[in-house]
Amino acid sequence: MAGSVELLSAELNLKKIEPLPDDFDPTAVVKDDLPPVVADGEEVKKREIVPGRNVHTTCLEVTEPDVDDEVTGERDAYMASVLARYRKSLVERTKHHLGYPYNLDFDYGALGQLQHFSINNLGDPFIESNYGVHSRQFEVGVLDWFARLWELEKNEYWGYITNCGTEGNLHGILVGREVFPDGVLYASRESHYSVFKAARMYRMECEKVNTLISGEIDCEDFKAKLLPHKDKPAIINVNIGTTVKGAVDDLDLVIKSLEETGFTHDRFYIHCDGALFGLMMPFVKRAPKVTFKKPIGSVSVSGHKFVGCPMPCGVQITRLQHINALSRNVEYLASRDATIMGSRNGHAPIFLWYTLNRKGYRGFQKEVQKCLRNAHYLKDRLRAAGIGAMLNELSSTVVFERPHDEEFVRKWQLACQGNIAHVVVMPNITVEKLDDFLNELIDKRATWYQNGKLQSPCVASDLGKENCLCELHK
Ligand SMILES: *Cc1c(COP(=O)(O)O)cnc(C)c1O
Numbered sequence: 001m002a003g004s005v006e007l008l009s010a011e012l013n014l015k016k017i018e019p020l021p022d023d024f025d026p027t028a029v030v031k032d033d034l035p036p037v038v039a040d041g042e043e044v045k046k047r048e049i050v051p052g053r054n055v056h057t058t059c060l061e062v063t064e065p066d067v068d069d070e071v072t073g074e075r076d077a078y079m080a081s082v083l084a085r086y087r088k089s090l091v092e093r094t095k096h097h098l099g100y101p102y103n104l105d106f107d108y109g110a111l112g113q114l115q116h117f118s119i120n121n122l123g124d125p126f127i128e129s130n131y132g133v134h135s136r137q138f139e140v141g142v143l144d145w146f147a148r149l150w151e152l153e154k155n156e157y158w159g160y161i162t163n164c165g166t167e168g169n170l171h172g173i174l175v176g177r178e179v180f181p182d183g184v185l186y187a188s189r190e191s192h193y194s195v196f197k198a199a200r201m202y203r204m205e206c207e208k209v210n211t212l213i214s215g216e217i218d219c220e221d222f223k224a225k226l227l228p229h230k231d232k233p234a235i236i237n238v239n240i241g242t243t244v245k246g247a248v249d250d251l252d253l254v255i256k257s258l259e260e261t262g263f264t265h266d267r268f269y270i271h272c273d274g275a276l277f278g279l280m281m282p283f284v285k286r287a288p289k290v291t292f293k294k295p296i297g298s299v300s301v302s303g304h305k306f307v308g309c310p311m312p313c314g315v316q317i318t319r320l321q322h323i324n325a326l327s328r329n330v331e332y333l334a335s336r337d338a339t340i341m342g343s344r345n346g347h348a349p350i351f352l353w354y355t356l357n358r359k360g361y362r363g364f365q366k367e368v369q370k371c372l373r374n375a376h377y378l379k380d381r382l383r384a385a386g387i388g389a390m391l392n393e394l395s396s397t398v399v400f401e402r403p404h405d406e407e408f409v410r411k412w413q414l415a416c417q418g419n420i421a422h423v424v425v426m427p428n429i430t431v432e433k434l435d436d437f438l439n440e441l442i443d444k445r446a447t448w449y450q451n452g453k454l455q456s457p458c459v460a461s462d463l464g465k466e467n468c469l470c471e472l473h474k
Contacts, residue, residue: 098423098437099415101276101397103308105428108351119346123335124327125160130334139349145356146315149282150299152292159317160339161303161349165275166194167340168300168316172271173198173235174340175298175318178326179269180233186225187237188217190244192273195237204235213464214392215247219257226261234258234268240290240299241277244417245390246397246424248277251288255295265295275302275314276424277395283368287394297322303352306367306426313348367427371396375425378434383469385442388459390467396425401459403441404448412437420462 060082069075094104123129125139139161147157162168169192177183185206187195199206207229210221217239226234236258239249251272258268272290274281278301281287290299303313327338359367375396382389382400389400402421403409414421423429423437449456458470465473 093413095433096411097413098429098433099413099421101302101305101424101426103304103306103426103428105426106308106310106355108310108354111347111350111354114347114350119350121161121344121346121349122342123330124338126158127335133346135346135349138353139346142315142349142352142356143317146299146301146317149279150290150292150317152317152319156320157292157317158320158323158338159315161344161352162300162314162316162339163341163345163348164312165192165273165300165302165305165314166197168275168298168302168314169194169237169271169273170198170201170340171316172273172298172300172318173204173237174202175322175326176235176269176271177202177204179297179322180235180267183233183235183269184229185235185237186222188239188242188249190215190242190247191237191239192243192275195273205229205232211242211247213462214390215242215245217249217254219250219253222254223257223261226258226263230262234263236268236270238270238272238296240272240274240281241395241397243276244397244415244420244422245392245399246276246395246422247392248281248287248394251290251294251296268295270296270298272296272299274299276305276397278302279306279364280368280371280396281394283365284372284394292319303348306364307352307355308427309348309351309355311345311348311351313345313352315352371425371427371429374429374431374434377431378423378425378438381434381438385438385445386469386474387441387445387456388463388468388470388473390463398423398425399463401457403445405444408441408444418462419457419459 065075097104117133119133119135120131121134121136121139122131125136125143128134128136142161143157143159144154147154147159162171173185173195176185183204185195185199185204186209187199187206188209188211190211196206196208198204207225209225210218212218236254238251238254239247240251241248251270254270272278274290278290278299281290290296292299298316298318300314300316303309303315304311323338327336329335330337375391375398378398379389379391379400382398387401389398391398399420399422402416402419403414409416409421414423423434425434445456448454455471456469458468458472460468460470460473468474
């Protein structure tokens with residue numbers, strides 16, 4: 001066995017690892033530019049993002065098996081106990097999760113039999129590769145469903161099941177750039193960080209557009225930012241649900257703004273980032289419709305958010321005509337390369353196919369209605385308790401004053417930004433769960449602010465005066 005250890009250390013090049021420089025400070029922290037928490041006029045705690053926090057205290061070490069482990073069974077017992085404890089913590093953490101838009105309520109028991117297979121859809125979903133253990137038949141079935149939802153004919157669309165919403169954005173913006181190599185990227189400030197990552201990766205010129213207090217793109221500012229670049233085509237990221245406030249950009253107004261500034265349809269490309277609400281919006285009657293009947297180039301959505309899935313995944317749909325410019329034939333695969341990743345999770349399409357079949361259009365519609373109802377319930381109860389809160393009309397994301405205690409934030413896994421936090425009401429968030437959360441929040445808040453003796457923070461600059469309930473604005 002000594003031989004393989006030598007081989008391993010040779011491969012890892014352990015001897016060549018350089019020592020850390022003398023002035024390296026492992027305790028150095030990267031500060032985000034968030035306002036400090038202020039209670040009673042004094043600064044009590046700075047919010048810091050500490051890279052790598054806790055990584056080593058929570059690490060489960062990998063150890064070499066002892067020679068006699070196989071005989072004693074000690075190792076198997078050890079691993080079984082680690083997994084059992086881990087499972088228990090997953091159950092507990094799943095119960096107290098409110099902040100991220102993941103539907104944790106699903107039952108894929110019927111698919112357990114598939115975990116013995118290495119299912120991989122590498123290459124183009126529509127061109128079978130030489131690798132036979134794939135699930136393209138499920139993938140294309142799912143893609144057809146989404147193409148129908150967004151009104152693009154079977155022979156006019158192209159798409160694939162991605163590894164996440166980010167990959168959809170990376171792909172959509174890449175298609176935009178391949179269509180318009182000198183295009184300028186426009187995205188609202190409240191777009192997901194993956195959009196700006198795409199701009200950096202592809203070295204695109206990028207204009208950040210201001211937002212309204214709701215979190216929607218400010219089309220007046222959009223027009224002002226378009227004008228200086230009239231000589232170059234425009235590539236626009238439109239948010240169908242922003243990450244923090246759940247705001248839906250007005251697609252129709254974005255198109256109108258482009259037209260009014262002199263951009264004809266052959267001079268712009270719109271990617272719709274529907275990671276969050278892409279599958280919820282079609283079921284909200286008042287929502288501006290996302291459809292390929294409008295001049296848009298691509299739409300993406302996350303599969304593990306509203307739909308719910310044990311592994312991250314997503315769907316990306318674009319126009320077939322665009323994809324031909326982007327793809328390359330790969331002899332080794334006997335397929336075509338038009339995706340961001342090489343190997344692709346072949347299990348994910350089967351999970352999505354399973355849910356779409358079980359719930360169907362009407363099932364999703366019911367769940368969306370329930371989420372919106374529960375979101376209103378949460379917002380109303382927060383406000384009734386004197387806590388500033390906002391809920392956009394087309395959204396199930398309730399934004400409110402950031403809870404004062406980080407322990408509480410961690411327990412409920414709330415997502416926070418500056419002075420605000422949010423709960424994204426997904427199908428697994430029941431009224432009972434919201435009641436548990438609210439009762440604890442109201443109870444704890446009374447101690448944080450000493451039953452009103454201390455002032456709770458003002459959230460007017462984040463949520464608007466009308467949604468703030470601080471001393472000044474209530
Ligand atoms: C979550 C999210 C993404 C990214 O999705 P991942 O699946 O986490 O990569 C992109 N855009 C928006 C608006 C999101 O909420």
